[in-house]
Amino acid sequence: MSFSSDIKDELIRVDYGRECCRKAEIAAILRTGLIFRKTKKNKSLTFITEHGPLSRYLYTQIKHIVKKGPEIYGEKTPRLKKHVVYRIDFNNFLESSEQRSFLEGIGIIFDVDKEIIEYRKYDIKDRCCIRSYLRGGFLSVGSLTNPDKSYHLELNFQDKMIQTEYMGYMEYFNLKPKHITRKNYEIVYLKEGQDIVDYLNVIGAHNALMEMENVRIMKEMRNQVNRIVNCETANLEKTVNAAVNQVEYIKYIDGAIGLENLPPALKEIARLRLENTHASLSELGKMLSPELSKSGVNHRLRKLEKIAEDLKQKEQ
Ligand SMILES: [Zn+2]
Structure with a gap:
């Protein structure tokens, strides 16, 4: 398994602490990862990941808050037979008011007429929740190269506002993220070993942090x-x-x-x-x-x- 995948395994085992933090984490996962797709046959509001444990984790966490949760699928991609992606479908969230207000509560507004997702700024005051928000973002759209090879941590955002907001929360912890736009993605990244170690510390990936430090010392x-x-x-x-x-x-x-x-x-x-x-x-x-x-x-x-x-x- 990849280093990124190991970190995600570790992060979903981190005790999120308080209820406020749980909400912040889910907010980050959905705000960074939710996508709307429209084909001739149907429309879908979906979260897709290749990381099985993450899909189950997210599904369970939402079920704690919303009675009627999303639907979860595991499916093989047509191109690579062995490759499985996990889909969490939020289509039913557009219909009932309880589910809609859950999404609105984390700043996700679905405009039915225009058929687009709109985000409102998600203000977090508490340090504990900002930490959880950053962790959720990494779970959803983050990756880190194996430190044996090089140091590169990256988060790929689809939305400019979400990216700016996330960077702001990183800066709150004195991290110094950089940003570029590539194709349709807003990419936030860290390249210095020390910056990556600091970030892993903030999001609570302590095993990954130790491993990274060991590699750095060896190098x-x-x-x-x-x-x-x-x-x-x-x-x-x-x-x-x-x-x-x-x-x-x-x-x-x-x-x-x-x-x-x-x-x-x-x-x-x-x-x-x-x-x-x-x-x-x-x-x-x-x-x-x-x-x-x-x-x-x-x-x-x-x-x-x-x-x-x-x-x-x-x-x-
Ligand atoms: Zn909190």
Whole structure:
């Protein structure tokens, strides 16, 4: 199962707390997820989800409030045979006044003449209810990529006002959501690991939060190890390449004038370099008596390089 699906499993087990919070959660699920469809054959006011437990949860929660609840179906999609979607049908809600006033109570007005859903602003005062509203929104239209791959949390809204309102409630908890419009959707998203962790904390997805933190720590450690390894590899390569080059010009000098004709200090370091091709400059320095620093060794090798270059020039 996906990470999003795991979070939703967890969220529907969260104790919503008070009755006011239950209502706020249902309000968010329906305000963000309810759709009206009209075909030649029929009209439908429906909530659709691929998440079975969510469909059962929503159905049960509404039944607590409204005597005659919606109808629930599970159906295979024609395209993917194994793929099941769950539909909760609210068609009967358009007829009876009890059910209509339930929808109106959460700011959902169905305009029968125009056949469109209209939303009124849903004002929530209590912190506990805002939390529940945010949780409901994620249950309905939220998704989060597996943190092993990348950090991306997204909520897809169909309605501009609902999206603005939801962002406002996120900001109430000092979250910093971003927004873009893509096709017919208003998309609110978070991309920073820390922002996502804060959001999961607000909506009460504590297991998901822990898992995400673990992945973040592992990633950070892996990056650190990689940085060190890369750095060492790069340095080693540089040292080896330099040594190969040094051996080449020392051999050239030997062929051209003979190492024995070099000043003693240079002759000594040239010999050592040929005999110890894998040694670093500071290791070469320690082989000398008296010992010589890395930069001292480097200085002498530079001199040798210069001699080799001069010899090459004369040759031409
Ligand atoms: Zn509440």
